[in-house]
Amino acid sequence: MLAYIARRLLLIIPTLWAIISINFFIVQIAPGGPVDQAIADMQGLGQGGALQRITGSERGDAGGGAAGGSNYRGARGLDPEVIAEIERRYGFDKPIGRRYVEMLKNYATFNFGDSLFRGRTVTGLIAERLPVSVSLGLWSTLLIYLVSIPLGIRKAIKNGSRFDVWTSGAIILGNSIPAFLFAVLLVVMFCGGSFLNIFPLRGLFSANFEELSLFRKVLDYFWHICLPTIALSIGGFAGLTMLTKNSFLDEIHKQYVLTARAKGLSEKKIMIGHVFRNAMLIVIAGFPAVFVSMFFTGSLLIETIFSLEGLGLLGLEATMQRDYPVIFATLYIFTLIGLILNLLSDLVYTVVDPRIDFESRTR
Numbered sequence: 605m606l607a608y609i610a611r612r613l614l615l616i617i618p619t620l621w622a623i624i625s626i627n628f629f630i631v632q633i634a635p636g637g638p639v640d641q642a643i644a645d646m647q648g649l650g651q652g653g654a655l656q657r658i659t660g661s662e663r664g665d666a667g668g669g670a671a672g673g674s675n676y677r678g679a680r681g682l683d684p685e686v687i688a689e690i691e692r693r694y695g696f697d698k699p700i701g702r703r704y705v706e707m708l709k710n711y712a713t714f715n716f717g718d719s720l721f722r723g724r725t726v727t728g729l730i731a732e733r734l735p736v737s738v739s740l741g742l743w744s745t746l747l748i749y750l751v752s753i754p755l756g757i758r759k760a761i762k763n764g765s766r767f768d769v770w771t772s773g774a775i776i777l778g779n780s781i782p783a784f785l786f787a788v789l790l791v792v793m794f795c796g797g798s799f800l801n802i803f804p805l806r807g808l809f810s811a812n813f814e815e816l817s818l819f820r821k822v823l824d825y826f827w828h829i830c831l832p833t834i835a836l837s838i839g840g841f842a843g844l845t846m847l848t849k850n851s852f853l854d855e856i857h858k859q860y861v862l863t864a865r866a867k868g869l870s871e872k873k874i875m876i877g878h879v880f881r882n883a884m885l886i887v888i889a890g891f892p893a894v895f896v897s898m899f900f901t902g903s904l905l906i907e908t909i910f911s912l913e914g915l916g917l918l919g920l921e922a923t924m925q926r927d928y929p930v931i932f933a934t935l936y937i938f939t940l941i942g943l944i945l946n947l948l949s950d951l952v953y954t955v956v957d958p959r960i961d962f963e964s965r966t967r
Contacts, residue, residue, distance in 0.1 A: 609947070616943045621708070623939050624932065628707065631928060632700055639687075639696055640926075707932065716933035721925050726933045729918060734937075736808055736914035739825075740906065743833045745894055748840040753887065755841075756848025757875070763853060771845075779842035784905040787835035791909065794831065803831050806911030832910045840894065844887070851883040891949050 691697045698706075710717060716726035755775075759768045792798055795805040804810070810824050855861065856879060864874045904916035915934055922930035 609951075612947045612950070616940070616947075619943060620936065620939055624707075624711065624936060625704070627935055628704055628932065629700075631931065632703070639691055711932075711936060716936075717929045719922075719930050720927045722927070722930075726929045729930065730915065730933060730937060733913055733915045733918045736907065736912045737916060739808065739829055740832055740836055740912070740914065743829060744836040744840065745891075747833060747837045748844055748894065749891075752841050752844035753848050753884075756845045757852055759845065759849040760852035760856065761875075763849075775842040775845050778838050781838060783835055783839050784909060786838045787832070787906055787909045790831045790835055804828050808912060832906050832912060835909075836906050844894065848883070848887055851886050852879060855879045855883045888949055888952050891945070891952075 688697065695703060714727070716730070718725050719729060722729065755771060759771060762768050790803075791805065794800050794802045804827065808825070808828050809821075810816075810828070813821060813824055816824060861874060861879060864878055869877075904920060906912070907914045907917045915937075918930065919934045921927075922934065
């Protein structure tokens with residue numbers, strides 16, 4: 605098993621390299637980079653200039669203005685020395701190959717550099733935003749698993765009953781409601797809208813958080829994270845519940861379960877000792893995907909609605925600003941966490957079912 609873990613950890617390196625490299629060259633050659641952003645800001649183009657750059661219409665004009673030889677249409681009328689200084693400031697005075705090699709060297713030591721537009725280190729920005737995204741992803745995934753697995757098992761045991769029918773209707777209804785719409789509904793209902801004022805509307809902590817006792821800090825934290833977690837989880841129950849139910853139904857009708865019943869084993873012992881570890885394998889396999897979707901993809905709108913400054917919102921802002929160091933750093937962190945979670949899910953396999961031996965399969 606140790607050799608298998610070592611091989612999987614080593615495999616993370618080329619996987620990270622491939623993903624970062626592909627995205628680096630795609631982003632670098634796309635129009636509307638940070639140099640264009642800086643030129644637009646200097647000339648007061650604002651969002652209109654940004655839209656023009658995104659369409660690529662600002663490139664390809666080599667004539668006119670003092671910067672006649674510039675590749676940036678927005679640079680017309682600017683001194684070429686100003687353009688050169690902007691390129692130097694953002695590192696675009698270097699060839700793309702050199703920028704790529706420097707990025708790989710820095711990322712190998714987790715040196716992500718400085719944000720181009722925020723005046724702070726990327727590591728500091730990620731460290732500041734990471735607790736919000738981890739909180740949302742962790743508690744949402746935990747809530748989904750704590751509800752969906754027991755519910756799925758119960759539905760499998762009571763298959764076809766009234767309980768099975770009405771719970772299926774409930775989770776399908778929840779799955780059909782967009783997370784952001786449900787979040788808005790929770791805000792209106794419980795955050796001082798037209799009804800109750802029970803939960804805070806914004807932030808992860810209260811203004812006086814540092815003055816609170818340890819117990820009050822914990823309560824304050826869960827008070828703030830409660831509604832965002834529920835909103836983010838609402839659409840995740842259906843898939844995992846039905847996956848658990850179908851997995852257990854498939855195992856319940858297998859020959860070894862019939863044999864166990866014929867030997868006089870109780871239903872509880874059959875379900876826990878035999879069916880559970882076999883049926884849970886497919887459920888465990890989906891854990892990385894569930895967590896990553898909660899952690900990264902699903903949290904963006906929830907962070908916006910509840911004014912939570914997490915990695916999702918940071919990544920969106922960086923993309924809109926073409927803040928390359930932040931874009932690549934968040935992508936690097938997301939990919940690394942996803943790969944590690946895949947490895948952890950394999951290790952959990954061996955805990956649930958000791959018969960699985962990854963080491964022998966890789967020989």
